[in-house]
Amino acid sequence: MKLFEKDGAKKTAAGEACKSFDDAKEEISKSLEEKKEELLAKITLIFDQCSPEIKAVVRQPTEAAIKKCPAAVAKLVDELTEIEFPGAKVAGEAVGKFGAALVTGPVVFLLEKISALLPPEQAPAVTEEDKKEEEASPVSEKQEETTEITKEEEAPPSSEPAPPADEEKKEDEAAETTEDAPSADAAPAEEEPTKEKLPENPEKEEEEEDKKKVKEEEAPSA
Template identity: 40%
Template sequence: MDYWKSKVLPKMRLIFVKAGGKKAAAAAELVKSFDESKGEINSEFEEKKADLQPKVVEIYESVTAPVKVLIKERKKVSAIKKNSAAITKLFEDLANIEFPGAKQVSEGISKVGPALLSSPIFATFEKIAKLLPVVVEETPKEAPAATEEKKDEAAAAEEKKEEAADEEKKEEAVEDKKEEAPAAAEEAAPAATAAAEPAAEETSAAPAPEAEPEAAAPAEAESAPATAEETPKAA
């Protein structure tokens, strides 16, 4: 165990460091070569892009979703290493259609892998993105219709607000009438009472009917027999 730690592991680490150093150096040379040929690559791209577009779109549709995102965004270098196999295949396909700079990058990937060639890879992805069709969300004719719908919705909302305000006013008016009715009744009650009091006084002050005719009737009855008795005496 001590021999493994003291002798074997240090030698293995040295081998990996040397290999990594050589690979990094080779990758730096490849990136430098690509950067020096950018002018030629850009010129060739402008000349061929009309013919390349349908082929590039076909290749783009065949790649995985993470690679599609990487082609459009070109931000995460770590995503290159995670999708190294798919990117290797992509550049092989691009080299087959003679996409400018693709063969150079594909050969570099076979030597050092894609992770160390992020700069040439992203530069190629930028050109691929320029050839992809633009997705149109809505047709221009539909835009005015949407605007009219929004206007109609706004008008309907205003009408609802006005109706609600009218309803509130009506409710307030009804409430005011309900409140005014008891007050009017209270005001009318004293007046009715005051009007009833003089009528009661007049009724009580009126003289009672005379009972003289009733008393006179018996008097007349008494005088009648007296007359009857006097009649035979005269005979």
């Protein structure tokens, strides 16, 4: 029971501190307007030294963001108190007593004022190398697409698989053997001129020769 009573009393006191701060907001805003040129350089220096997490909280201060990193936020409020930022001292005392999570109202107010004074967030600078990469990327992508299309056109899909290399060699050897072998029709034509013409009637020719001999014998006697 005592623990719950202490928590309840702490929350009540934190609420009163937030209400007291709200009453002083108008005066804080006026004082900040008068000193903003003087404080701008100091605020910028503090902001530059902050972690990326705290920078994000300063740019977009919300109760949820403050509750995620209350210790870092308390440290930032202390640094604002040191440069005499309007309202930082009152907010810092409340944060020291109750914690940043219970007095988010005053903290959000301060961070919003800081964010308004800081220059707008700039996009990361683009270097010459980044520009070259951006310019080269579309070109390389187009070249790859063109190469792929050309390959597809040059190599149309074949409906039949190509024969193995061994079968091609066998077909070539068979063709060469067929060309070298003499044809059956050509062989007799080459042998015909070598045949001797045989006499059709041997007996008749012998009689004619005998007659020639008789005539040759009778011729001298005449």
